[in-house]
Amino acid sequence: MSVKISLFISVIIIIVFSAGTFFLVSQQTSRLEDELLYRAKIQSVLGAETVATIIEEAIDNGVFSVNEAFDTDYQIFGNFDPPKYHTSYDSYLDRAILSIQDKFLKDDNLIYAVAADRNGYVPTHNTRYQQSITGDPEKDRVRNRTKGIFNDPVGIKAAENKEEGFQQIYHRDTGEVAWDVASPITVKGKHWGGFRVGVELSSISAAQTQLVKAMGLIMILILVVSLLFTFLYVTKAMAPLRKMTVVARNIAKGNELESEIPVTRKDEIGELQDALNRLRLSILIALKRKKGK
Incomplete structure (x- = not known):
């Protein structure tokens, strides 16, 4: 009987713990996603404000004019696939914003952090995407993405967006799937483009997997300890009844x-x-x- 009672209680505990674990994992996973998205939105806003300030200071200091800051006369150079372009301001931004954009990538969850004009033109990409040209289009598409126009549907929406922390699912041509989070860059009261940050979804999945493993292990340990103490308690509680059973059997004899x-x-x-x-x-x-x- 003690075994049956212990098994029954164990089944109840397992069901309750399983439901509790599922609920906690769901809650923590949702919280993790919300936290990553919130951080990405903050970073996109910060990036947009920083780039806007740098461009406005360059205008104020006579580095280039307002019209040149909004230059869309993209001058193709080299023989690249996809094409690369120069503008009136891109060489200055190479010096002014490259290190700033790279600092955003200290967050391991981000795979890119770039400023793009209203047409999706990225004058300066992160250092990791400015590797030496190999001549192999497939490799170069992954390794060297600076000074390209990203006018795919996600890129255009991010560039034209005027909402802070605008989120999209981005299937990159390099194979990754990411959250693309963009905030508008405003220069001298005019919409210049957007600052885009990418959160790779595989990193979110990896973090979720680690969370599930950690919580699962904790719940298993709690469950094992609970079942052990339940069995010991039931066994101890049933000991007098077993003794009375022996006495009753002897009386019957x-x-x-x-x-x-x-x-x-x-x-x-x-x-x-x-x-x-x-x-x-x-x-x-x-x-x-x-x-x-």
Whole structure:
């Protein structure tokens, strides 16, 4: 009986713990996604404000004019696939914003952080995407992406967007799937473009997997300890009942009728001890009367 009770309680505990684990993992996973998205939105806003300030300071200092800052006369150079372009301001931004954009990538969850004009033109990409040209279009598309126009649907929406922290799912031509989060860059009161940051979804999945493993391990440990203590407690609680079972069996055989059964408890076990004791006395009296006849 102790085994059956322990198994029954164990099944209940397993069901409750499983449901609790699923709920906690779902809650923590959602919280993790919200946290990553919030950080990405903050970084996109910060990037947009920083780039806007740098461009406006360049205009104020006479580095280039307002019209040149909004230059869309993209001058193709080299023989690249996809094409690369120069503008009136791109060489200055190479010096002014490259290191700033790279600092955003200290966050391991980000795979890019770039400023793009209203047409999706990225004058300065991150250092990791400015590797030496190999001549292999497939490799170069991954390794060298600076000074390109990213006018795919996601890129255009990000560039034209005027909402802070605008989020999209981005299937990059390099194979990754990411959250693209963009905030508008405003220069001298005019919309210049957007600052885009990418959060690779595989990093989110990896973080979720680690979370599930950690919580699962904790729950398993708690479950094992709970089941162990449940079994020990039930076994201990059933010990008096097993003892009473032995006593009842002996009484049924006519043994130990002269031995008083002490009532040691005030619960149901005590009531059983008292009942067995009275039964013993009744059988003992009945046997004595039978012998007297």
